[in-house]
Amino acid sequence: MIRGKTYTPYHITALMAPKDNLRLATPADIRRMGLVMSAGFGSTLEAAWLQPYLRTLPQDSLLTSQEYVDRCMGSKGFVTVVIEDTYEPPEVQAMAEIVPDDEAREHSMYEEKVVAGMATWKFMSGSPRIGQFNDELHVSDLETLSPSRDEHKDHTRRFHSKNRDLRKKYFHGSNWFELHTLVVHPAYWRRGHGRRLLEWGIQLACIDQIELCICAADTGLKLYQASGCELLESWQLEGDEVSPKGIAGHIMRYRPQKESSNTEKDESQAEVVALSEQLAEADLGGEQNTFPKRKA
């Protein structure tokens, strides 16, 4: 179903310990990542606000999620990282209302490792990281586009407008990058996957000595704060008859400490930086991505 070449991991392996279950996503992960996103966000307040008709139209939500990851994989401005875990059969039953039956059952064929969580990161226009993580852009071969009938258009517009305004207020130029999406399938929550995925971006922020921007939902707040992210401002949209609870969000920042001098970590980071510089010299692809809507 998915055309396109797989990613070359380049220097990214330097950020992933050999025993880690973390790796760069490949086009072969797109369907599974779509399922993880649908399942992970499905029961959140964010979904109740953005996709209030999700439970009657789970197939639309799944297609939207697949499209999102598909586009991330086709953009030089994004990097997508996944974490794997041993397959838990109860994940299928637990997600019965949120994920279409066929899709959920298909994943029950897996016996060993499955993608349990994912994070996408977006680099700003002008960032030397653009184009470093994917040597070949993924060409989409999704068969169907989502009609997005689960989505509430006005809620979506207001939600993204809040986040956009706050990003503009606190982040400038190209000396920052953004956690665009962080999600773990609920069957694999509280195992440290969310934290590990986040740490990957925090490590990158430290290596590059640039700030990390997060437009956070309530569900992620504790995790981000526990990992050293600073809360800059919170916002709220009042509920209505469709989504009575409304929605809240938070703009957050991770600011790297100045590097210390003589640890092993510094040495490995220096290697990564040197390699990045070589890569940046070789190819400074300048694509700026504009499409995806999902925020951390």
Ligand SMILES: CC(C)(COP(=O)(O)OP(=O)(O)OC[C@H]1O[C@@H](n2cnc3c(N)ncnc32)[C@H](O)[C@@H]1OP(=O)(O)O)[C@@H](O)C(=O)NCCC(=O)NCCS
């Ligand atoms: C938020 C999310 C990514 C956390 O993933 P996770 O793999 O369960 O997180 P971890 O196991 O690494 O937890 C790390 C820490 O986060 C906090 N945390 C995670 N889930 C929590 C919960 N349900 N309630 C309170 N704290 C929680 C805790 O501090 C936890 O540390 P602890 O287990 O030592 O107490 C996951 O719940 C998720 O995908 N939610 C839906 C999507 C979402 O809201 N994404 C974030 C949007 S900003």
